[in-house]
Amino acid sequence: NAGVMQNPRHLVRRRGQEARLRCSPMKGHSHVYWYRQLPEEGLKFMVYLQKENIIDESGMPKERFSAEFPKEGPSILRIQQVVRGDSAAYFCASSPVRTAHDTEAFFGQGTRLTVV
């Protein structure tokens, strides 16, 4: 059972370009979460998605950032018109449907975005 797969692992973009980060959850997981970690800082929650639905986007910047988790295929975090301040590690986590604290979220290895 493969873990959470993120690609690419490293992404370099010039200022003003678009960045697309992909996350394939673990098999059987229908919940996806995106986190951002700026250099030398802790992880910050960005968005929580279920298939075809955004459940909680309270951590998403108001502009240029969007996320989706389509019925088929991976979850995508999209950053338009990237700026140097977007340089960070972006982590995806997934969890199965659950009604109690009977399991945990599993994280991918992250995508390191560098804006030059």
Add this chain to the structure above:
Amino acid sequence: DAKTTQPPSMDCAEGRAANLPCNHSTISGNEYVYWYRQIHSQGPQYIIHGLKNNETNEMASLIITEDRKSSTLILPHATLRDTAVYYCIVTASNTGKLIFGQGTTLQVKP
């Protein structure tokens, strides 16, 4: 979610037990204590979680005080590979939305 307080850093000798404290004095009755760790900028790794009883798994033990205002993560025989940032998170959410603090950087030394 309740706020947690952890020491910024700790050292531990290889082979000895590592005891990582966490204060969560404002924890509510329905909030769980979770521990994750992040090894050298890899993705965070789940360690253990509990509500009020002490818990043990193959990685660690979690000791929660009776008043639930603090807890301790115990790595019984620390190895160099346990060097990481350890995050104590308190949450009532049964989803994977986690609020990470600054954590404790554990340095295991030979």
